[in-house]
Amino acid sequence: MTNAAIVADGLTKRYGEEVAVSDLSLSIPSGTVYGFLGPNGAGKTTTMRMLTTLTKPTAGTATVSGASLTDRAGITERIGFLPADPPVFDELTGREHLRYVARLHELPEAEATDRIERLLDRFDLAADADRRVSSYSTGMRKKVGVIGTILHDPDVVLLDEPTSGLDPRAARTMRDTLAELAERDMTVFLSTHILPVVDELADEVGVIDDGELVAEGSPSALKQRAESTNEVDLETAFLDLTREDAAADDGERTVKR
Amino acid sequence: MSSAGETKSSRDGALPALAISAVIAKTELRRAARKIRDQDVWLALLAVGVLGFVVVSPLAFDAARDVGASLAAGDDGALTHAPLAAAATWVFLAAFMVVSGVGSYGEVDNADGMLTIRPPKDVAGGLFLSSLAQYIPWIAYPVAVVYAGLSVGAGTPLPFAGGVAAGAVVLLSSCAVGYPVGLFLKGVFRRSETLSRLKPVLGVAAGAIYFWLMFSGEFVTVAQTIEPAVLASPLGWLDDLALLTTPGASASSLAAVGAVSLAAVLFPVGVLATVRAARYAWYVDRAEDNGTQATEPEDAGTAPAGRLGRLLSTVCRRQGTAGVAAVTLVRAYRAPMQSLFVAVPLLFAFPLFEQLLTSGSLPWYAPWLVVFYGAWAAGAASPLNVLGNQGATLPTLLTARSDGRTAVRGTVLAAVLLVAPLTTLGAAWTATAAGVPRAEAVAVTVAAPVGVVAGSVLAAGFGALFPRFESIDVTASRSAVLPSKAAFGLFSLLLTVGQVGAVFTASLTARRIGSVLLSERLPFGLTPSASTLESVGWFLVVLVLAAVPVAYLVAARRIDTYRL
Numbered sequence: 001m002t003n004a005a006i007v008a009d010g011l012t013k014r015y016g017e018e019v020a021v022s023d024l025s026l027s028i029p030s031g032t033v034y035g036f037l038g039p040n041g042a043g044k045t046t047t048m049r050m051l052t053t054l055t056k057p058t059a060g061t062a063t064v065s066g067a068s069l070t071d072r073a074g075i076t077e078r079i080g081f082l083p084a085d086p087p088v089f090d091e092l093t094g095r096e097h098l099r100y101v102a103r104l105h106e107l108p109e110a111e112a113t114d115r116i117e118r119l120l121d122r123f124d125l126a127a128d129a130d131r132r133v134s135s136y137s138t139g140m141r142k143k144v145g146v147i148g149t150i151l152h153d154p155d156v157v158l159l160d161e162p163t164s165g166l167d168p169r170a171a172r173t174m175r176d177t178l179a180e181l182a183e184r185d186m187t188v189f190l191s192t193h194i195l196p197v198v199d200e201l202a203d204e205v206g207v208i209d210d211g212e213l214v215a216e217g218s219p220s221a222l223k224q225r226a227e228s229t230n231e232v233d234l235e236t237a238f239l240d241l242t243r244e245d246a247a248a249d250d251g252e253r254t255v256k257r
Numbered sequence: 258m259s260s261a262g263e264t265k266s267s268r269d270g271a272l273p274a275l276a277i278s279a280v281i282a283k284t285e286l287r288r289a290a291r292k293i294r295d296q297d298v299w300l301a302l303l304a305v306g307v308l309g310f311v312v313v314s315p316l317a318f319d320a321a322r323d324v325g326a327s328l329a330a331g332d333d334g335a336l337t338h339a340p341l342a343a344a345a346t347w348v349f350l351a352a353f354m355v356v357s358g359v360g361s362y363g364e365v366d367n368a369d370g371m372l373t374i375r376p377p378k379d380v381a382g383g384l385f386l387s388s389l390a391q392y393i394p395w396i397a398y399p400v401a402v403v404y405a406g407l408s409v410g411a412g413t414p415l416p417f418a419g420g421v422a423a424g425a426v427v428l429l430s431s432c433a434v435g436y437p438v439g440l441f442l443k444g445v446f447r448r449s450e451t452l453s454r455l456k457p458v459l460g461v462a463a464g465a466i467y468f469w470l471m472f473s474g475e476f477v478t479v480a481q482t483i484e485p486a487v488l489a490s491p492l493g494w495l496d497d498l499a500l501l502t503t504p505g506a507s508a509s510s511l512a513a514v515g516a517v518s519l520a521a522v523l524f525p526v527g528v529l530a531t532v533r534a535a536r537y538a539w540y541v542d543r544a545e546d547n548g549t550q551a552t553e554p555e556d557a558g559t560a561p562a563g564r565l566g567r568l569l570s571t572v573c574r575r576q577g578t579a580g581v582a583a584v585t586l587v588r589a590y591r592a593p594m595q596s597l598f599v600a601v602p603l604l605f606a607f608p609l610f611e612q613l614l615t616s617g618s619l620p621w622y623a624p625w626l627v628v629f630y631g632a633w634a635a636g637a638a639s640p641l642n643v644l645g646n647q648g649a650t651l652p653t654l655l656t657a658r659s660d661g662r663t664a665v666r667g668t669v670l671a672a673v674l675l676v677a678p679l680t681t682l683g684a685a686w687t688a689t690a691a692g693v694p695r696a697e698a699v700a701v702t703v704a705a706p707v708g709v710v711a712g713s714v715l716a717a718g719f720g721a722l723f724p725r726f727e728s729i730d731v732t733a734s735r736s737a738v739l740p741s742k743a744a745f746g747l748f749s750l751l752l753t754v755g756q757v758g759a760v761f762t763a764s765l766t767a768r769r770i771g772s773v774l775l776s777e778r779l780p781f782g783l784t785p786s787a788s789t790l791e792s793v794g795w796f797l798v799v800l801v802l803a804a805v806p807v808a809y810l811v812a813a814r815r816i817d818t819y820r821l
Contacts, residue, residue: 056542076372081370083370088367091287101374106277145370
């Protein structure tokens, strides 16, 4: 029996005649960091929305931590999702918002307080936690969103652009936190445009372009695929993979061994 | 990895987990209270609503006390309309809950977060509870006042028991029916591109039909027609429950028990229906999910603002003017909440509508009110906050090649195109209905478009001088930027001065009335004659008209020199 945290088989999403995601299949082992890359409009967000049951697939199936996409109750118990726009309430203070999230997850009061205070401290938010979220900067809102996503120790965390809007120190804290999550056997599904983050953290990278998974493998394996005899970085590999002619000519994916 | 101590069962099942839904409801109520507290417009509206209740309370108390006394004396004639009143209350509440479900109370704020933390049944349960809770004060207070009066009249507190029971049954059952219907309709709208586009039109039509029914007297006719059918249904049991414990009311205990029993069944069924309807409304394919469009993407030439802009370019010298006007008009249509506040003064015109519908005539001042409202609405709709209405695109406007004059002209043009035709037709028509002399009718018809143009330009001047950028939340997902208090106050004052002047110049009736009223109130025994008032009127008109080009230049210059 595989120890896969996310398994997708032929996931497809159509909006009328438009195909947003086409026949996407992947298998992400537990406790790994999976970097999900793609140009704007490639299908990253749609894929995440399908995996979190926010959007119903047109075809295909998937399981997240053993729960099928048809089992919303099971999925919500197992995941934490941070969309690009952090789902935080302006009218609440940061601490109130996190207490609210903790109650929704039915965390015991003492445990919730402990976790909240620890994470607020870790993300340098403790001093501002009793201010309304409406007064927060973009970065602060993102931090509250991240804390709310991992507060209940989910099996799988899906993050859409988690480091955008963060200053370098906060972005470093975020990267360290993501690395820690993976060490604790939490699976991280990470969609980002910040390729160094993926290069540093990801065990596996998937590249989606125009709705199709065009490449998958370790960061080093993807770099080797780039059309250059020189040593290339992940950015070059990414650009190479998502070029039009590359997508048309190269139908193979790097197979993970 | 699941959180310690969590019971899996709360996420399963068809019914919402009560504890979780209560947490969600409590937080929604807290958020709503803070939103209202933070925004003075909503605080003011709430105060007006409360004041309305308070003002009517003594009348309701006295009427109920008289009914209680009559019942105690053995005369139940006053209860003739009680069954229909109770049924109508239920229908109104259910209708309000439909509107709640269709509107903001049926929206999930931060849906991506909430719907990935809890299954939709719990979120739906929370929103249902919070909607229901927000109606409790509006039901509890009238019930308390009416039944207090009934109890005093009857000489016993017993009626309260029936009142509380009926209030609870009406609230719970009407919400259980209305809210899921509203959510279902929301889902229907979201699945239909045509219906979504027509939502503003449908909303206006529904509102117009509602107010026409209320003020034309037709509502009473409709109510009397359907009364037998309504009272034959379980709605007819509500008054029995409401009066079960009132001495002398001859209420049927069987019907009262029936009402309670039916509500006890309806409530959980309604909650289940809410969960199903919520899924239908919230989980809808939106083409914007992936940044792709379900239909062919429009280019600048075929987009609505593009088509309208090309049309306006045929009458505008400058493309910038046409562009600003086109975008203003398209935004007004797509975001009608921004313009909704302009419709509020129409509420004060209901007595006129009622008079027109019942007697077919209008008072002499009606056409002048139309002119005033048209001029005011044209200004308040957009020009009165010409800078603030730009929102995030203000930097674009300020750094565009088009200058301040172009922006002012475009904004004024949009307001005039929207409002001038309606105001002119309205003025002409009401002048006929009011039977004013022909000369005055011509004057008011001419004054209408002139007033609209003048009002728009004056508003642009005040709006540019006193901009406001903070928005207020109108619904969960929509906000509006209102004009500043200074701009609003000064604009309305100047417009009123101009209107008074115009009326004095054109209407002999107005001059005569004005002469009498002012003679009674002016100090030092001053008694202005009708001809004096005509001169004063011309002076005021010239003064206000002279302010128009000044306002134009001020607005243009302000936009040209504005710094963020």
